[in-house]
């Protein structure tokens with residue numbers, strides 16, 4: 001890959017949209033080629049922006065080009081999006097945005113295309129009316145694929161536009177204080193002394209802190225001493241809802257990268273936690289996080305839906321099933337998700353989730369709690385999944401959460417949170433006999 005920032009951005013977006021690679025995989029690879037942290041941040045900003053506004057950027061190009069560039073030249077099509085995004089959404093001086101983008105075209109073997117790219121960008125600069133999207137189809141207005149818009153319209157007839165708008169916003173940076181290492185007041189004081197503006201927005205999540213501005217978290221006070229983790233506020237509800245206690249046997253069935261595992265151990269440091277994930281590579285991050293935060297857990301690479309291959313027969317007091325899901329609640333944080341997922345993925349994921357619920361339920365002690373969580377907003381993965389589970393599981397007793405009696409759906413943007421779903425289910429001490 002070339003080391004021109006715009007060329008890297010075009011390559012990253014091309015790889016996501018046309019090769020189906022995840023941005024969290026391609027972006028760090030590209031960032032490694034840039035040495036300045038400001039350039040790395042700008043690369044991220046441009047990639048996020050292009051993926052967030054893709055149909056709008058494409059609409060602008062269609063007005064100015066007879067047809068999209070042919071297959072061989074597709075990275076250059078993405079370079080055009082990069083150029084237009086900078087002109088309209090970033091505070092980079094126009095002349096620098098245009099000349100850098102044209103230079104990037106040369107590096108992407110598009111020397112013959114530099115005239116076209118220069119022409120398109122100069123026209124966009126002169127004619128801001130090309131970037132009016134209000135009267136266009138909803139897929140362009142809100143920059144989401146049609147299937148996703150339809151699914152949201154079906155699930156949220158009143159709120160779908162609000163959800164789409166929230167997905168277009170930048171997500172705030174949430175931290176969680178590790179109270180095993182530092183008190184909340186001492187950490188806040190250290191932030192204040194370092195000039196880091198922050199708030200503590202939710203009374204029911206005292207260890208949750210939102211920074212006013214994003215920053216390099218490794219430079220914040222206490223990072224290397226394990227004083228805090230980065231975790232959205234919505235995900236921070238999981239550990240408290242699970243009600244972990246010291247000495248309990250707790251299964252975190254899909255644990256990587258370990259955000260909720262470590263939170264459980266912050267609330268109950270002597271709990272006996274088994275942290276499972278099928279992805280051995282992702283488990284490396286669990287080990288690293290546990291070590292930095294100074295927590296102890298048993299970490300195992302295993303398939304949660306096949307307990308016969310790993311369970312020792314001792315039941316669990318608590319099970320957290322933070323299931324693999326569409327991640328449709330965290331699109332504002334991962335703008336590539338909307339282009340990587342397909343409509344057919346949702347039913348396939350719902351089948352996997354149902355199998356996991358089915359297989360893990362027998363491992364829970366009577367009187368124990370299973371917390372089902374997803375970062376999805378789709379009912380098929382959430383309320384419908386729960387309803388079906390309750391129908392086929394006579395000893396499952398759904399517990400209300402903050403007054404929500406059918407699971408708790410948090411929508412993206414609500415109280416600055418990611419979209420998340422929680423269902424808390426207790427196992428009856430004696431199963432009711434069928435009548």
Ligand SMILES: C[S@@+](CC[C@H](N)C(=O)[O-])C[C@H]1O[C@@H](n2cnc3c(N)ncnc32)[C@H](O)[C@@H]1O
Pocket residue numbers: 235253254255256257258259260261276277278279282302303304305322323324325
């Ligand atoms: C939503 S993420 C978990 C996030 C994690 N709980 C946290 O808070 O950091 C879902 C995880 O499920 C894992 N996974 C997917 N299928 C699995 C399976 N069959 N058994 C165990 N883990 C699985 C994925 O590798 C992924 O790490």
